[in-house]
Amino acid sequence: MARIGVFICHCGENISATVDCPKVSEVAAKFPGVAYSVDYKYMCSDPGQSLVVNAIKEHKLTGIVVSACSPRMHEPTFRRACAEAGLNPYLCEMANIREHCSWVHEKGDRTDQKAIDVVRMMVEKVKRNNALMSIKVPVTKTALVIGGGVAGIQAALDIANAGHKVVMVEREPSIGGHMSQLSETFPTLDCSQCILTPRMVEVAQNPNITLYTYAEVESVEGFVGNFNVKIRKKAKSIDETLCNGCGMCTTKCPQKKIPNEFELGMGNRPAIYVPFPQAVPNVPVIDRLNCTYYKNGKCKICEKFCQPKAIRFDQEDEIIEVAVGAISICTGFDVKKTDFFPEYGYGKHKDIIDGLQFERMASASGPTLGAIRRPSDGAEPKKIVFVACAGSRDPAKGIEYCSKICCMYTAKHAILYKHKVHDGTAYIFYMDIRAAGKNYDEFTRRAIEEDNAQYIRGRVSSIYERDGKLIVIGTDTLMNHETVEIEADMVVLATAGVANQGAEELAQKLHVSYDQHRFFSEAHPKLKPVETNTAGIYLAGACQSPKDIPESVAAASGVAGKISCLFSSSELTREPLIAFVDRIAAPDYSSCTGCFLCQPVCPYNAIEKEDIKDRAGNLIKSLAYINPGLCQGCGTCVAICKSKSIDIDGYTNQQMYSEVDALLNS
Amino acid sequence: MKLGFYPGCSLEGASREYNESVQAVAEKLGIELVSIPDWNCCGATAAHNLDKELSLSLPARNLALAEEAGLTELVVPCAACYSRFTVTQHELLHDNAMHKKVNEIIGKEYKGTLRILNVIQFIEEYIIDKLEDNMKFEINKKVACYYGCLLVRPNKILNFDRTEDPQTMDVVMKKLGADSIDWAFKTECCGAGFSVSFTEAVGRLSGKIIEDASHRGAEALVVACPMCHSNLDMRRPAMDKYNGKKIDTPVIYITQAIGLALGIDRKKLGLNRHFVPVKLDNFKPYVKKEVVVENTQIMEEI
């Protein structure tokens, strides 16, 4: 027999000014199953809570209804009070008579009646509540970091330094990401590699970090605290344990004319190569598509010259399985290539380059050793045009968002150009200068005032080549929309930052959502900026949206903080309001018919197939099984279940039907 | 082979040679072009600036008439007419209320079953495959294909070729044996709208086009729009004034180029009607062979 306690709160006058609280209490006392009913000025205050605790003990209550504000406000408070009184906290319900009643209705009988109805509804519900225990899940204290750019490096180091194990997976042969390609960084103009390389080395040397380069995530299964990840380690054709990084193989390789990806095609590399001199690990890989041996079956010159005998032509891809508790996605971004722009010649003019190519050109270790040169003829460009927002903020042809980093790096490019070509002129076509950030605006002012960058507010309609010059046609919206025509030697397009290649597949492997631009989506744009909708999977850096270095690093440290929190105890506690499939005695085992209609509707892939077998191991029945670690409690499966075999704690069919019944059959 | 045909005002007036060349080529290749009975003005260029309903009703009447005549495909050589027709079709098929209203206005039922072809699409679908068997000459000249504004815009509605760097005419010209050059002004404005009211602007805009083409060594400009043609051909004095030099690169219609390759009489193609004399001659006799067209890949991408 249920013994329910009803506690009507006046909330000062917030409720009692409109709702006749004593009357509600009086009526509630007569509801079947109600053993105790009381009204009080402030139920959430200390004495109010004591009232609840004492009543539970004194009247041996089996459930309580607190009729007060929204459960979104004080449900945890009263659940704690229940627990204090020795009552299971999930035997507490709240009837919302403030936000949904006293604040929105006029004083009167109909309002009182509504309050009474709402209390009756919750009394009927709480009678059917089950005592629930919060769910405990073990946590594997190893983190997987996908992507070895600056965000991945930061996240990995922070997690490792907190004392946890980290597995880092990088698609390229070396970690470093886009930051290792940059020349100098804004707004301080310090050299990108000089600040990044030490951190890359730290990653390689940290005993807590296991680094897999030239590797990709093959599959991910499991849930927060307990992910099983398969990593495909692509064959480098090198025995990494033997290679001493002497680089002899790379100098002897007869293939020398393969476009270098790291230099964005502005330089060449051999078929066996290290992407750049500071690479971590400093182990070459053989590019099998271009290697003479793999193409023709003959060559093996590298093997001949390799002193430690580390070349392995027969090496195969290796699948490594790791168990991790949390995953950080740090896969970064990509930039639109110049061939995206028909009005700028579809990438057919060699002297129209993108911002990343300019970075390589300006880098002391780049293809021109830091000299600014036209790719077509190697001449020093005396007039250079930078086009900001090339593709960004252009819903008609490009992408509608702002790529965020271009204003700043374009200002930096203009400064670097001026530092290298003293008698040259840099023109910058821009829409707006977006320089919000510490010392950012000062930096763009510096480009304009000290380095004489010619900022022209307007867009470029077309660029064409004529007699070796690039004719840039644009407009100057601040000068009466005059058409501006510049005969430039070189053009740099600040092309839009876009989601990295393969982002979509990775999102599907990890079951995290992504937006229409294929950037990964955060769980909440403001309050959960580094979490994804899948518990235990986090985001850092430009894989989420275009971000500059400080932002990426900050997000990465944020992720490391989140993961360290998760790893701070060996078990996870979760709310038990999740779905379950009923179980009954043999020979039926469950009313579930095994139709698995529930499987595709589950957004969390929480529904698995469970086989019931007899002792001989023969299959009797296949049932749906809801993994409590994965279920987030949306209940979509409950509504779709044709045999009504799935139910959800906290919102069971019994509870919901009796609520409706109680509401209307007064 | 029977196709619907809408000449429009230009082809009956200032650009008679365009009509003559289209007809001559069609006749030579056994294609029958049937004019829409009782056709009216398409509404270009003024109607859509003044009255939306009128600008849709004028082309809609023509389209409905063509449907009534049992035509399924309509060749519209004039780029302005083509633009108005396709825009009308798009608007009416995407706006039920307007569709109903226009039907009331024209007193006919426009169903939207008609396929509208511009001259390039017409060539691609019905002519290009017949060239090999019928070509007498190769147009062994350097030419600049000029598309103008209306043929490829608005891209979302027409879904034809690449807006900024179209290729379809170049493919046709290469098939005819011409060296079609890559140049900068393929789709720049020629100033047609100001041909009469502000000839100086035409001198500047068209002047740049003709100058760039001749600077890059083009022996002729190839066009597919009567406005482009009349501007570039007729307003040469204004262009020469702007450029400060006399440029006598002729401007021909793509159908005239095809006609020349087919060995059709120059007069029949209307080549005598141009202001800038078309001196192109000494064509190489055509010998049937496997022609490798470089740009087919680009075509497929489109």
Added chain:
Amino acid sequence: MSEFQPKIVAFVCNWCTYAGADLTGTSRIKYSPNVRIVRFPCTGRIDYMLLTKAFASGADGIIVSGCHPNDCHYTSGNFYARRRWIVFKKLCDFMGIDTRRIVFSWVSAAEGSKWADIVNTTNEEIIKLGPYDSYHKLSTQDILE
């Protein structure tokens, strides 16, 4: 109370519409007290049998409301609710249930005033339609008797 006061049951999701109705409260926007709110984790949880149950138990009108498409706390629950509603509506029509009495809407946690509007317009609409006696008379009680 001479005038007809309908009974309206609102089935709402916890994350958007319930929170939106909370906001209506904190903004002190007044609306009709004829509505009773039943909280669900997600519109995806709402079994449409509950709607017929509500009519059978005496409801005159029903509101179903959740997060806007793409804003679902659980990623996709509201899409299933929407699809289910499209199918269910046809079934209702077929069975003779008056679908004007079921209002399906999206109210986000930030749309306090929209919630008040929806309740008020639904209330007026249902007053116009009158009590749903034709359904109530079908109650199982009568059949049993």
